[in-house]
Amino acid sequence: MRLRQTRARERGYSLAEIMVVVAISGFVLIIAYTLVEQAMQASLQVESRNQLAALSQRAVNVMLTEVYQARVIYENDSTTPGPSFLGLVTAQTGTTGPSSIAADYQLPQIDGSTTLLAPDDSSGSSHYVGNCLLVLRQLPPLLITYNNGTSNVNFPADIYRLDFFYLTQNTRGKFSTANYFLDLMEFKSVVFADFQQLNNLPQATRTLLYSGTNGTAYPNGFSDYTPPITTAIDLAGTAANNSFHTINADGTLSAALSSYTLPAAASLTSLLPEFSTGSISGKTVYSVGFRPTATTTFPVRDPIPKFGFALSGHPNYTTGLEVKFVGGGSTQKGIIRLVVLSSYGPTKMDSEEGFIITSGGG
Numbered sequence: 001m002r003l004r005q006t007r008a009r010e011r012g013y014s015l016a017e018i019m020v021v022v023a024i025s026g027f028v029l030i031i032a033y034t035l036v037e038q039a040m041q042a043s044l045q046v047e048s049r050n051q052l053a054a055l056s057q058r059a060v061n062v063m064l065t066e067v068y069q070a071r072v073i074y075e076n077d078s079t080t081p082g083p084s085f086l087g088l089v090t091a092q093t094g095t096t097g098p099s100s101i102a103a104d105y106q107l108p109q110i111d112g113s114t115t116l117l118a119p120d121d122s123s124g125s126s127h128y129v130g131n132c133l134l135v136l137r138q139l140p141p142l143l144i145t146y147n148n149g150t151s152n153v154n155f156p157a158d159i160y161r162l163d164f165f166y167l168t169q170n171t172r173g174k175f176s177t178a179n180y181f182l183d184l185m186e187f188k189s190v191v192f193a194d195f196q197q198l199n200n201l202p203q204a205t206r207t208l209l210y211s212g213t214n215g216t217a218y219p220n221g222f223s224d225y226t227p228p229i230t231t232a233i234d235l236a237g238t239a240a241n242n243s244f245h246t247i248n249a250d251g252t253l254s255a256a257l258s259s260y261t262l263p264a265a266a267s268l269t270s271l272l273p274e275f276s277t278g279s280i281s282g283k284t285v286y287s288v289g290f291r292p293t294a295t296t297t298f299p300v301r302d303p304i305p306k307f308g309f310a311l312s313g314h315p316n317y318t319t320g321l322e323v324k325f326v327g328g329g330s331t332q333k334g335i336i337r338l339v340v341l342s343s344y345g346p347t348k349m350d351s352e353e354g355f356i357i358t359s360g361g362g
Contacts, residue, residue, distance in 0.1 A: 051274075051286070056340040056354030059184055059271040063133060063336050064356045066163045070135035071235065073325065073334075076107035083107075084240040086134055088262040089164040093187055099268060102167040102182060104316040105132045108323045115327040117335055117357065122309040129308035130323045132166040133336070136233075139191065144208055157209065158197055160233055162189035162262070165271070167288055167321055172276055174285070176298065176343055181287035183275055184321065184338070188267040195232035195245050198253060207251035231260075272340070289320020289339035289351065300351035302339045334358040 067073065074082035086107060094100050108130030120128050141156035164187040175181040198206050209229045230247050234256065237243025246254040270276070275286050289304040291297055294315030297304055305318035320339035327333055338354045 051284075052340045052342055052350060052352030053354075055272055055274065055286070056338045056352050058354070060336045060338050060354040060356045062186070062271055063165055064358060066135050066137055066165075067133075067334065067336070067358050069137045069139075070163075071138045071160060072136040073110070074107060074134040074136070075325070076109045076130060081237065081239045081243065082134070085136075085162070085243075086164075088240050088260070089134065089162060089187055089189070092262055092265055093164070093166065093185070093268070098170065098172075099168055099185055101132070102169050102316060102319075104311075104314040105166060106130050106317060107132060107134055108325055110325045110328070110332075112326075112328050115331050115333060117307075117324065117326055117333055119307045120309055120324075127308065127311065128324055128326075129305070129318070131308075131317065131319045131321050132164070133323050134162065134164045136235075137161050137163050142209075142229075144205060155201070155205065158194040159229070160192045160194070161266075163187065164189075165321075167319060170276060175287040175341065176349070177292055178290075181275060181285065182290050182319065184271045184288055186267070186269055186271055187265050190231070190263050190266045191229055192231050192233040192244070193229050193247065195234040195253065196236065198232050198247070203251035205251070206247055206253065207249070209247055284342050284344040286343075287341050289341050291315060291318070298341060298349055298351075299347075300339075300341060300349050302351040302353045304339055306337065307335060332359070 074080070074085050076082055090101060106127070109126060109128045111126070111128045120126075137160065139159045139161055142159050144155045144157050145152055166185055166187070167182050168185050169180040170183045171180045173181050193209055198209075232245045232247055232253060234243045234245065237256070240260060241258050242256045244257045244260040246257065248254060272286070272288070289298075289300070289302070291304060291310075294310065304320050305322055307322050307324050308318040311317045320341070322335065322337040325332060325334040334357070336354075336356045336358070339351055340354070342350045344350075
């Protein structure tokens with residue numbers, strides 16, 4: 001009798017009881033996982049929103065600085081030197097490779113008929129909005145000391161540089177259904193002297209520019225402008241093939257170069273380096289805004305495009321980078337708009353735009 005009572009007390013759980021416990025535990029785990037996932041998604045969304053706002057505005061601020069310092073804003077107009085100067089920088093940045101120009105790039109065209117910053121009219125023949133920017137920036141003058149025959153004279157030589165902002169398809173990462181993300185690059189050329197200004201200087205002074213030295217009166221030398229300046233740009237030139245002159249070793253100036261080749265970039269950098277360096281959380285991927293196909297857009301709140309419109313046969317023409325200028329002289333105004341996207345889940349996307357309006361441009 002005692003043995004029977006002991007065995008009765010040692011009886012285990014029934015299968016039904018075990019199934020109930022497993023079901024309850026699984027339900028609790030599902031709830032816990034859902035809460036953790038929701039918390040993680042909320043955290044990623046906050047991170048994404050904060051990052052997007054900072055990244056997009058920082059990039060457009062850099063572009064704004066270049067526009068304010070620009071001597072020339074090159075435009076997509078056959079009557080201006082814009083296309084030929086664009087050819088110089090595209091020959092260096094190229095159409096293949098990790099820093100190549102994304103397809104369907106176009107400079108903005110200045111709309112001088114209005115000062116209203118409005119979207120382009122899709123039925124019009126002119127497309128004013130561009131998705132890249134090329135400027136001739138005027139840098140701080142270079143102080144040259146030379147002897148004018150009676151005494152040493154300090155002369156501020158005008159210095160210029162070509163700056164080109166463009167988008168590139170970076171295949172080191174993927175964004176949503178695309179096998180790339182869009183990055184924003186800044187190309188900086190070597191520096192040029194002012195041809196018209198040099199024409200009025202003694203030959204010996206031009207030799208100083210070529211050699212990269214200027215005697216004992218200016219001991220800081222040319223540290224800000226290396227390598228030595230060997231080319232002068234004629235701002236009166238109407239195209240790239242009549243705008244550049246060589247500064248020779250003896251200080252003479254060559255005739256206009258008919259086929260000037262821009263040297264390799266003095267600087268080529270991303271304005272959004274966090275996209276590929278991994279300093280942003282690896283659970284979120286980023287890109288400059290683009291259209292996944294010619295007829296579809298990503299489910300984000302900031303429109304791509306906003307001021308431009310799609311062109312037949314050019315699905316990548318209108319992107320998250322939009323540049324537009326209207327008016328002229330002191331009444332000129334411009335828009336630089338950059339949309340940055342983030343994806344932090346299969347269906348989770350966000351966007352933020354950096355936006356600058358310029359006034360009184362060149």
